[in-house]
Amino acid sequence: MLQIINLHASVNDREILRGINLTINKGEVHAIMGPNGSGKSTLAQVLAGRESYTVTDGQVMYNGKDLLDMDPEERAREGVFMAFQYPVEIPGITNTYFLKAGLNAIRKHRGLEELDAIEFLKLVKDRAKIVEMDETLLSRPVNHGFSGGEKKRNEIFQMSILEPSLAILDETDSGLDIDALRTVSNGINKLRNNENAVLLVTHYQRLLNYIVPDFVHVLVDGRIVKSGAKELALQLEEQGYDWVRDEQPAVGA
């Protein structure tokens, strides 16, 4: 589904990603872990198409297409979704209004009928249950005045509506208390299937107790220095990142 080949990216002439190689197949869950400033969030943002990052080298293929060539909205329509680490507050636009516009743009792109207001409302009510989202938040302006936990929940709620093939979750666990973490993780697990894939970007192992990854990758200084099975996450939790930092890039370089 996704092949990242020797990806280099910089912001303001500072190189942050320095040769990322990663392949994700349908049905897989990958976790990217790493210390602060290692480039985890940058990778997520570059995949989602944020324009403040410049890709200086490398390639990203998504379902056989050049992902880097697509506008952010095109990526979304092709099935890429990023749950933001810091969801943006947008006063004046209601959650459901913008989400309906997004969903219908995606459906149109895929040659599906657009949903009318009633069909959409039904879908919304159904999916709000999955993430146990307070329905009053749906008609409020996007993330405006939401608590940290409500914002994260809203991201997963949006994901449940848009049904992406590739979900990139950028530190979705940060700032969540244990109950919220459990509901959000449950929501994500319910949305998993053999046809989609999840890329979890996280600082802590905690989330991986709930969403069990098939692969764990350690990102240090813009490179994946180690990859392994889910046990790697536990080892990182116990020993910290210093021991992997000393290891030389395992792949790619």
Add this chain to the structure above:
Amino acid sequence: MVKKTQNDSPATAWYVASFESFAKSLNGESASFAHDLRKSAIAEFEKLGFPTTRDEEWKYTDVSPIAKLKFTPVVSHKVNGVTAKDIEPFTLDNLSCHRVVFVNGHFSKELSQIGSLPAGVRICSLAEAVRNNDEQVKKHLARHVEAGANAFIALGTAFLYDGLYMAVPKNIVLDLPVHLVFLSSGLETEFAVFPRNLIVVDDNSQCAIIESHVSLKNNVYFTNAIAEVVLGSNAIVEYDKLQLESERAFHISNLSVSQDRSSSFTSNAISLGGSLVRNNVLVVLGGEGAEATLNGLYLGTGKQHIDNHTTIDHARPHCPSHELYKGILSGKSKGVFNGKIKVRQEAQKTDAKQTNKNLILSDEASVDTKPQLEIFANDVKCTHGATIGQLDEEAIFYLRSRGVGIENARDMLIYAFASDVIDRIKVEPLRELLHEMIHDRLEKGRQGS
């Protein structure tokens, strides 16, 4: 004493001469009380002349394009072939309002539809009320504006003739809003109209008024509008203004509001049209506990110049005032906002809040914004804030990342910015009409770019 003004300019002379022929056309009416007001006002105008940008109050708005053109005042009523169908796009549903239509500044009985009114309520042409020597009109007309305050008030008072006269006696709630449609039909010559509204709402009464300025043709004319609104104690008035003049028109307006104890006045001023626009609003909080809310939205495109000057005069204690003006400027348009808050010495416990927010959508659009606080009391709360910015790139990216196209994302944000003001309007059909208009405007802008 020689005061340095344009008083001997051709522009001043033109209006003085026009006034003489206007006075002659009045025949017997020139003996009325209103004519005394006119005569002193034209003298005042002659003394003042048009302001220049050297005048602090007009620093950012150059009215010389108005002074340069010879606008002919429209002194008589001509329907000019305007039909109900022509005004349809600008009007609200018959059932949802009382409609009072003025064509080129003069009341049109044919086009107006005033429904049944509670006993004692008057909604009629000001010219008619003046002819009938109405006592209330005598008492209030031109008493709430000062001809000497600026040249346009003087000029408007000199040529005052028609407009709305509305009186609501005590303890009456008017269910339907009153929709004033000031329509310019497009005459051959460049013309000037002087709409004059007087609205007196007595104690414990409530009503809503919508003042629309619209045009059938895209021609050059000059609207110089004056409205006086008087609120008795506990009266509640919503005054919405929709300025949709032709792209080549000049629009200068002065709205003066006098509020008695515990009354509540809200104005929602929407400026969409006109090439050169200046709106002055003056609210005098003259009774304890009176509350004023001034909201505004201005959308500038092309080379439009839109200036909003507001003054809230806190004359008595315990009066809250709230002000929110928002501007969206694209093309080479220019916005001006000047918000003066005056707190007199005895106006303790004043709570005044003023906000001006501007969205600049192009490199060549600009805005000048200035709060002006004159505070003479010591126990008051006054806050003000102004922002000038572009669309939030973070928000655009967020919307795009959910599949929304970039143009649509931008429009959504602009629309949301505008809706913040529109949604404060309580008259629902007007709110709907405005939502539609903003929507169309964005669509048109997108096709144009």
